[in-house]
Amino acid sequence: MRHALTRRGFFKGAAAAGFAATAVTSAEAAPAAAPRRFRSVVDLTHTMSPEFPTFFGVPGIELQKQFDFKKDGFNLNWWRVIEHAGTHLDAPIHFSENGATVEKIAAETLVVPLAVVDVRGRAAQNADYLLSRQDLLDWEKKNRKLPDNCCVAMLSGWGQYVGDAAKFTGSAGGVFHFPGFSPEAAEWLMKERKVTGIASDTLSLDNGPSKDFRVHTMWLPSGRWGLENVANLDKVPAAGATLVVGIAKVKDATGGPARLIALV
Amino acid sequence: MRHALTRRGFFKGAAAAGFAATAVTSAEAAPAAAPRRFRSVVDLTHTMSPEFPTFFGVPGIELQKQFDFKKDGFNLNWWRVIEHAGTHLDAPIHFSENGATVEKIAAETLVVPLAVVDVRGRAAQNADYLLSRQDLLDWEKKNRKLPDNCCVAMLSGWGQYVGDAAKFTGSAGGVFHFPGFSPEAAEWLMKERKVTGIASDTLSLDNGPSKDFRVHTMWLPSGRWGLENVANLDKVPAAGATLVVGIAKVKDATGGPARLIALV
Numbered sequence: 001m002r003h004a005l006t007r008r009g010f011f012k013g014a015a016a017a018g019f020a021a022t023a024v025t026s027a028e029a030a031p032a033a034a035p036r037r038f039r040s041v042v043d044l045t046h047t048m049s050p051e052f053p054t055f056f057g058v059p060g061i062e063l064q065k066q067f068d069f070k071k072d073g074f075n076l077n078w079w080r081v082i083e084h085a086g087t088h089l090d091a092p093i094h095f096s097e098n099g100a101t102v103e104k105i106a107a108e109t110l111v112v113p114l115a116v117v118d119v120r121g122r123a124a125q126n127a128d129y130l131l132s133r134q135d136l137l138d139w140e141k142k143n144r145k146l147p148d149n150c151c152v153a154m155l156s157g158w159g160q161y162v163g164d165a166a167k168f169t170g171s172a173g174g175v176f177h178f179p180g181f182s183p184e185a186a187e188w189l190m191k192e193r194k195v196t197g198i199a200s201d202t203l204s205l206d207n208g209p210s211k212d213f214r215v216h217t218m219w220l221p222s223g224r225w226g227l228e229n230v231a232n233l234d235k236v237p238a239a240g241a242t243l244v245v246g247i248a249k250v251k252d253a254t255g256g257p258a259r260l261i262a263l264v
Numbered sequence: 265m266r267h268a269l270t271r272r273g274f275f276k277g278a279a280a281a282g283f284a285a286t287a288v289t290s291a292e293a294a295p296a297a298a299p300r301r302f303r304s305v306v307d308l309t310h311t312m313s314p315e316f317p318t319f320f321g322v323p324g325i326e327l328q329k330q331f332d333f334k335k336d337g338f339n340l341n342w343w344r345v346i347e348h349a350g351t352h353l354d355a356p357i358h359f360s361e362n363g364a365t366v367e368k369i370a371a372e373t374l375v376v377p378l379a380v381v382d383v384r385g386r387a388a389q390n391a392d393y394l395l396s397r398q399d400l401l402d403w404e405k406k407n408r409k410l411p412d413n414c415c416v417a418m419l420s421g422w423g424q425y426v427g428d429a430a431k432f433t434g435s436a437g438g439v440f441h442f443p444g445f446s447p448e449a450a451e452w453l454m455k456e457r458k459v460t461g462i463a464s465d466t467l468s469l470d471n472g473p474s475k476d477f478r479v480h481t482m483w484l485p486s487g488r489w490g491l492e493n494v495a496n497l498d499k500v501p502a503a504g505a506t507l508v509v510g511i512a513k514v515k516d517a518t519g520g521p522a523r524l525i526a527l528v
Contacts, residue, residue, distance in 0.1 A: 035301040043371035049515035074359050075518045080344050095338050107307035107525055246510015248521035251313035254339045257512035261371055
C-alpha cells in the first residue's frame with residue numbers, strides 16, 4: 001500500500017509537510033491562548049460491546065469475569081479488546097512504520113476545536129458518499145475558516161445504524177458500503193489548513209468500498225490522528241464546540257477505545 | 265465485606281443518601297449553568313504498560329500484534345487488559361451487587377471541578393497516611409467550599425514512584441504501604457458535601473494496609489466513582505481546574521483505563 005502510494009505520487013506534499021509529521025507530539029499544536037468556554041457536555045461515544053459492528057467481522061471486545069461480588073466482595077473483569085473497534089482513535093503508527101504510538105500523542109492535541117461537516121443529505125442518496133473539498137468550502141462559507149488545530153468530523157448520519165450491523169457496514173458480497181472522506185478532501189485539509197484530526201461516524205475514515213485506504217495512508221503517516229465510529233455528531237453545533245479525545249494512554253498502542261466528549 | 269459493613273453500622277447514612285445512589289447517572293449532576301473556562305491542558309494519566317505496578321502482582325495489560333505494517337500495510341494489536349490497572353476508573357458496580365456499570369455513568373458527571381488536596385508533607389512522614397477530614401477542612405479554609413459535583417483528589421506525592429514498583433506499592437511481607445483516604449473523610453464528603461468522585465495518586469482509594477477496603481465499600485455503592493493511579497496532580501492548581509474523565513465506554517464494565525485530562 002505504501003509503495004502503491006509512492007508510485008502513484010498521489011500525495012506529493014508528504015515530504016514537504018515536514019511540520020505535520022510531528023503535529024500530534026508538538027506542544028506548538030496546543031489550543032490558542034484565548035480561553036475556551038463551555039456550558040454543557042455531549043457524549044460522542046457509542047457503548048462498546050461484543051455486538052458492536054467491526055471491520056474484521058469478529059467481536060471487538062470480550063469480557064472475562066475474574067472476581068465476583070457475591071464470592072469475592074468485588075467485581076472485576078479482564079477485557080480482550082481490539083485497538084480499532086467501537087468508538088476509537090487511529091494513531092499515526094496504525095498506517096506507518098515509525099509514526100507516533102498512542103502514548104506519544106501530546107495531551108494538548110487531544111483537546112481541540114470541533115468542526116462538524118453535515119453530509120447527511122448526500123449520504124442518504126449514496127451510501128458510498130465521499131466527503132468532498134466542496135463540502136469543506138461550504139462549511140467555511142456558512143461558519144468561518146476552519147480553526148487551527150481543529151478536528152474535522154463527518155456527519156453522514158450513519159451513527160444511527162450501529163444497532164444494525166448489516167446497515168452500518170452495508171456489507172454486500174464482501175464489499176462494505178458506508179460514507180468516508182475523499183482523499184482529495186483529506187489532502188486539502190493537510191495542505192491548505194492546519195488540522196489535527198479527522199473523525200467519521202462510520203466504520204472508517206475511508207468509505208466502505210475503498211481498497212487502498214488512501215485517506216488512512218495519507219493522513220496518519222503525516223502525524224495526525226483519526227477517529228472512527230463517532231456518535232451523536234447531530235447533537236453538537238457545526239462550529240464552536242471543543243472535542244476532548246479520551247484515548248487510553250497505552251504504550252506502543254496503534255489506537256484504542258476513546259471516550260469522546262464534546263464541550264459545548 | 266458488605267455484611268461486615270452493615271454489622272458495624274459504619275456508614276449510617278447509606279439509606280438516607282438516596283439521591284446519592286444515582287449520582288453518576290443523573291443529569292442533575294451536570295456542571296453548573298455558568299460557563300467554565302480554560303486556557304491549557306494537563307495530562308493526569310500515566311502511560312500504561314505491562315511494567316506498570318498492579319494490585320494483583322500480574323501485568324495489567326498485554327499487547328498481542330495481529331497485523332504488521334511491513335507485511336499487511338498497517339499495524340494493529342489486541343490487548344488483554346485488567347479493568348483496574350494503570351490510571352483507571354472504579355465504577356459503582358466494582359464494589360456493589362447492582363451499582364452502575366461504566367456505560368451507565370452519564371457523561372455530564374465525567375466533566376467536573378477538580379479539588380486537589382495536598383498531603384505530601386504528612387505522607388512523606390507516614391507511607392500509610394490517611395487523608396483526614398481536617399485535610400479537607402484545611403483545603404476549604406485556603407480555597408472555598410468544595411464545589412458541587414466536584415472530584416476530590418489526594419496528592420500524596422506517590423505519582424513520582426510509578427517507575428519503582430517496590431516503592432509505589434510499598435510491599436513488605438505481603439502488606440502494601442501507600443496513602444489513601446480515611447473512611448471518615450470519605451463519609452464526610454458523602455454526607456456534608458456534594459461530591460461526584462474521589463481520586464488518588466496511589467494504587468487505591470484505601471491506603472495500602474487496608475483489609476476491609478472501607479472507602480471502596482462506602483463510596484462506590486453510593487453511586488459515585490473513584491480514580492486510582494492519577495498522575496501529575498502536582499501540576500494543576502488546588503482549585504479551579506476542570507477534570508475530564510475519559511473512561512472507555514464499555515458495556516458491563518466495572519472500571520477501565522481512563523484518559524484523565526485537566527483543563528486549567
